[in-house]
Amino acid sequence: MRNIKLTVAYDGTDYHGWQIQPDLPTIQGLLVDVLSRITQEQVELNGAGRTDAGVHAWGQVANFHTASGLSPIDFARALNALLPPAIRVRSAAEVSPDFHARWSAKAKTYRYSIDRSQVPSPFRFRYALHHPYTLDFDAMSAAAKCFEGEHDFTTFAASTGSDEDDRERNVVRTINRSELIAGPAECEALEAAEAQLLSAQSYPGHGEWIYVVRGQSFLRNMVRRIVGTLLEVGRGRIQPTEIPALFELRDRSRSGPTAPAHGLCLVSVDYPGSEVFT
């Protein structure tokens, strides 16, 4: 059996999230359906992150095992020919047998877009939270930095439902980067995958603020609850200096509300380089 890794971009607007569900259109469901038609096998597809309904992806990663002799590039072409235009396989590669999109992942990067323009662009309403009201950028930026490092994220976990990663009840997570970005100057400092996404979606700094967060794994709804908390900081209802105390409280009712799904995008998933053949 060969192991094929796919990098997938999608507009999540019209889908009920990544995870396969009976009788509902999901990204995983459509991919599995098309892969099964191509291979005539019962395909099991592992995704790196279970994005919620309405969440987008530029660099979701998934893998599946197959006896098919199709080359990775032919898999990508066949998938793109049969999938709707809102789901695109950006690349495909054959990887070592033990590569697993979720368990092998070293880090995931998400971004959350906030459209700050008075009148939101009709070309951006699917991809950015429109928030034209007063927000304190500096306070939000300082608060964002407080999420970096190793923390117990209970306060910022979903009130119900399981861990995004289905891992044990460990609620300690390590965030490598947590940053609010505005303006084209800061944009130049972005890493390659993000820059690619930004160019594919929009040019930031023209009315949009981008929150970028990178970590090994995330609790369910964690990024959207961090963003909801940052918005409360922007409104002056929470001070940046209160963030450490919020971690201490371990109380889900004390974070900001969960920010809407459509502003969120899974930008990229990193793996140890050696695990990829091609």
Added chain:
Amino acid sequence: MRNIKLTVAYDGTDYHGWQIQPDLPTIQGLLVDVLSRITQEQVELNGAGRTDAGVHAWGQVANFHTASGLSPIDFARALNALLPPAIRVRSAAEVSPDFHARWSAKAKTYRYSIDRSQVPSPFRFRYALHHPYTLDFDAMSAAAKCFEGEHDFTTFAASTGSDEDDRERNVVRTINRSELIAGPAECEALEAAEAQLLSAQSYPGHGEWIYVVRGQSFLRNMVRRIVGTLLEVGRGRIQPTEIPALFELRDRSRSGPTAPAHGLCLVSVDYPGSEVFT
């Protein structure tokens, strides 16, 4: 009666074009419906350009007469509160009684986006024609320049249907600018309205070519037939040097095919400055 001018942006994907049609969702139809609810009057709305089904706009202009005492900014706010997010009123102003969005227009600027990347972005498929195959940029660029000036555009008119402007059967049009653009360097030379649009939609030069055309008025389907012809030039089926002869032929069957609607966007409409009060 007051005369109100609106500048409107829309994602045309889900609409049957600008012009009002019974039982079909159109941009003009939705605007008239909401304006009639706001004013309790039978509102007649004049649009500058009758964009086809699937065509987008960043700077469509429309005007209507009303006895309502609402301020322009309140009209904009009420409209945006009641319209779907795919249609946004970017600004509103009170103008002189004789201002007419179509007849007063001095020039219209359209752009047509061609996504040249191998795998099209799922965030751009609604707004750009995906064309990953070999195209001769220099030949297309030279051919684009041939459309500038005053010409008989019979060869590039729709085979059926009336003039976009409903003007008399005069098929002579004057194009002030006709240019193919690729890359961020050229982008900096764009005019303000276009730059604003580009930033709202995407950053050009990262896989997209943009055709920009500006003229006083256009025949029905004219821009899309010019683009279809430029694509034939890019494929080597028509030489740039043949364009003048195509004008001479005055034969609709000799142009390239009509390029798909979704790549087209009405960027801006220009008026003599004195006609605008605010």
